[in-house]
Amino acid sequence: MGMLHSLVSWWNALPADLQLTIRSIVFIVILIICLVLAVAYMTYAERRVIGFMQVRMGPNRVGPWGLLQPFADVFKLVFKEVVLPTNANRFLFLVAPVISITTALAAWAVIPFSNGVLLSNANAGLLYLLAVSSFGVYGIILAGWASNSRYAFLGAMRSAAQMVAYEIAMGFALVGVLLAGRSLNLNEIVLGQSGNIGHWYAWPLLPLFFVYFISGVAETNRLPFDVAEGESEIVAGFHVEYSGTAFAAFFLAEYANMILVSALATVMFCGGWLSPFQGWQALAASPLGFLTATSFIWFALKICFFLYCFLWFRATFPRYRYDQIMRLGWKVFIPITIVWLVLESIAVVFRIPPWFA
Amino acid sequence: MHALGRWVRSLLLVELFEGLALTGRLFFAHKFTIRYPEEHTPKSPRYRGLHALRRYANGEERCIACKLCEAVCPALAITIDSEMREDGTRRTTRYDIDLFKCVYCGLCEEACPVDSIVLTAITDFHFEKRGEQIYTKEMLLAFGDNYEAQIAADRAADAPYR
Numbered sequence: 288m289g290m291l292h293s294l295v296s297w298w299n300a301l302p303a304d305l306q307l308t309i310r311s312i313v314f315i316v317i318l319i320i321c322l323v324l325a326v327a328y329m330t331y332a333e334r335r336v337i338g339f340m341q342v343r344m345g346p347n348r349v350g351p352w353g354l355l356q357p358f359a360d361v362f363k364l365v366f367k368e369v370v371l372p373t374n375a376n377r378f379l380f381l382v383a384p385v386i387s388i389t390t391a392l393a394a395w396a397v398i399p400f401s402n403g404v405l406l407s408n409a410n411a412g413l414l415y416l417l418a419v420s421s422f423g424v425y426g427i428i429l430a431g432w433a434s435n436s437r438y439a440f441l442g443a444m445r446s447a448a449q450m451v452a453y454e455i456a457m458g459f460a461l462v463g464v465l466l467a468g469r470s471l472n473l474n475e476i477v478l479g480q481s482g483n484i485g486h487w488y489a490w491p492l493l494p495l496f497f498v499y500f501i502s503g504v505a506e507t508n509r510l511p512f513d514v515a516e517g518e519s520e521i522v523a524g525f526h527v528e529y530s531g532t533a534f535a536a537f538f539l540a541e542y543a544n545m546i547l548v549s550a551l552a553t554v555m556f557c558g559g560w561l562s563p564f565q566g567w568q569a570l571a572a573s574p575l576g577f578l579t580a581t582s583f584i585w586f587a588l589k590i591c592f593f594l595y596c597f598l599w600f601r602a603t604f605p606r607y608r609y610d611q612i613m614r615l616g617w618k619v620f621i622p623i624t625i626v627w628l629v630l631e632s633i634a635v636v637f638r639i640p641p642w643f644a
Numbered sequence: 645m646h647a648l649g650r651w652v653r654s655l656l657l658v659e660l661f662e663g664l665a666l667t668g669r670l671f672f673a674h675k676f677t678i679r680y681p682e683e684h685t686p687k688s689p690r691y692r693g694l695h696a697l698r699r700y701a702n703g704e705e706r707c708i709a710c711k712l713c714e715a716v717c718p719a720l721a722i723t724i725d726s727e728m729r730e731d732g733t734r735r736t737t738r739y740d741i742d743l744f745k746c747v748y749c750g751l752c753e754e755a756c757p758v759d760s761i762v763l764t765a766i767t768d769f770h771f772e773k774r775g776e777q778i779y780t781k782e783m784l785l786a787f788g789d790n791y792e793a794q795i796a797a798d799r800a801a802d803a804p805y806r
Contacts, residue, residue: 340667344677497657603667604660 314406318395326542327357333598340602364538367531372435375528379433384529384536387426391543394419398550399474401560401583413471416551417458420506423544424450427508427515427525430537434528442524445609446508446515452616453505453512459624460499463492464555466631467642477559484563489556491634491642494627496556498620500593503548505612507541509597511604512612519606549593553586560586687765689798692750694766695741695779696787698759698795705785706760709736713752713761721745722752739781743771764791765798 298306331346331353338345346353371377397412399405409415424447431443467488468476480487489496505512516524526537553559564570564579571579607615634643653659678685699705709726725738752761764787771777788795 336671339671339675342670342673342676344675344679347679599664599667603663 311406318406319392322392322395322543322546323539325546326539327361329542329546329594330360330538331357332594333601336595336598337602340599361535364535365532369531369533370528372528374435376433376435379429380528381533383426383430383433384533384540385426386429387423387540388536388543390419390422390426391540391547394547395550397473398547398554399477399559400586402478402581403474404583405474408472408474411471412473413461413465413476416473417454417461420544420547421450421454423540426537426540430529431525434525436528438521438523438527439525441521442515442517442527445517445521446525449508449512449515449612449616450506452613453502453620456498456616456620456624457502457506459621459628460492460495460502461555463495463624463628463631464488466628466635467492473554473559477554477561480558480561481565483566484558486642487556487558487561487563492556492627492631494623496552498624499556500548500552500596502616502620503552504597504600505616507544507548509541509545510601511607513606514609514612517606545594545597546590549590549597550586552593553589557589558585559589689765689801691765691798692748692753692763694743694764694769694787695746695752695784696762696764696766696791696795697739697781697784698762698788698792699785705735706758707736707739708758708760709734710757712755712757716751716755718749718751719745719747721747736781739784741779741784743777743779759799762788762795762799764795766791 301309334356335345335347335353346356349355349359371380394416396406397409397415427446427450428443431439431441431446434440464476465471468479470476470479504510508515514520514524516526518524521527526534529537560583561581562579562585565581567579570576631643633639637643697705697707709724711724711726714722714724721742723738723740723742724736726734726736729735748763750763753759753763756762761784766787
């Protein structure tokens with residue numbers, strides 16, 4: 288007890304800046320460990336869920352129910368050689384996966400995990416997110432270009448065009464959230480959705496919600512928009528020349544981005560850490576009252592649901608043809624978002640109930 | 645009007661949701677996978693797997709070295725040497741089957757007048773070195789001894805159709 292006391296007094300004696308730095312670093316380390324574990328089990332969940340939807344088992348041999356499978360995969364990848372193609376641009380070839388993973392992780396700085404629990408309570412959080420997630424395309428383009436391989440380059444070109452196209456629709460969808468929440472701060476956007484499930488922005492912004500999530504799927508190059516990988520056409524696309532840990536870095540970045548898109552969909556449209564039963568007096572008084580409490584668990588559950596949707600889409604839909612992807616992005620999503628933004632602006636200006644009163 | 649209906653359907657993602665409903669149902673469906681080492685697919689009593697040499701109930705080996713199996717074998721997988729035993733009966737001194745040559749056609753079993761050489765339902769066997777694929781008389785007799793119950797049951801089940 289005395290030791291704890293001296294530890295606390297030692298901590299309080301530290302300068303405020305140092306305290307903040309240490310606290311941030313600890314937060315970052317915990318966050319990254321949780322993210323990497325989440326990615327590892329995402330790959331396992333992906334194989335299991337898709338297996339189940341294809342009426343088979345999926346990996347169930349390594350450990351109980353195959354739960355140790357991701358570790359077996361990670362160790363395999365780590366022990367493999369990172370092959371550098373002879374005519375590749377060595378520097379960019381090795382920097383590209385680093386850029387991918389950095390942007391995928393950096394965006395987590397402004398995600399609120401619970402009320403006020405976030406790394407940086409930036410007022411322009413939404414702008415920061417859009418900026419950082421746009422950087423991710425550099426990793427892919429540089430990987431495709433530095434590999435000095437036709438397949439990799441084709442994959443990079445495809446993914447660049449696709450990400451630019453969907454970035455716009457995604458940005459417009461988030462502008463809708465900005466209009467409704469009247470803030471760029473993600474914490475305040477979530478607080479703006481307080482109340483029960485009916486207050487979530489997913490309802491007044493339903494088309495934008497769909498556009499956002501589908502754009503998010505396209506943005507992370509997941510099926511049915513995975514022409515950047517397109518294994519039946521261009522082998523593996525931009526990362527065809529990568530092996531070992533460099534490949535693992537791309538893998539990690541892709542899955543971290545999926546989790547990020549799910550987290551954003553949760554924060555922007557589904558009330559983040561808020562409970563769907565918030566403010567339901569009858570339930571709050573009953574033994575199930577804990578369901579009405581706001582907590583990180585709701586946030587995690589909502590993310591899990593969206594991640595499941597990612598896998599569900601992958602198990603269900605065939606890959607879009609490239610021109611169809613472009614058509615969907617430019618000719619369908621952007622008009623829909625613009626029309627809805629106009630309608631929403633009118634509703635906001637004239638304070639039309641029930642959501643904008 | 646029809647075109648408008650189609651446009652609305654595509655805008656509301658009706659067909660995509662139908663697809664999602666299908667995979668969503670299959671997620672909970674019973675899985676077809678057989679978990680192999682623990683579970684096996686059912687086998688016919690006529691299944692032609694690994695060979696075995698059988699014995700009579702009194703322990704005497706059935707094979708009389710008539711060499712009909714050697715003669716009928718289309719892959720020339722069987723090699724037999726024989727000599728007279730002390731009691732005056734003809735017996736094999738060598739009965740080798742080269743499992744790389746064997747095509748598991750079952751003609752040796754058909755040819756055998758004393759039901760000695762049989763193809764069992766055993767499928768789990770492997771070789772690790774060159775030469776291990778030659779199964780000798782002792783090994784084949786051992787398989788026959790170990791699996792006699794199953795071999796006899798399979799023969800009995802198939803008997804009405806022969």
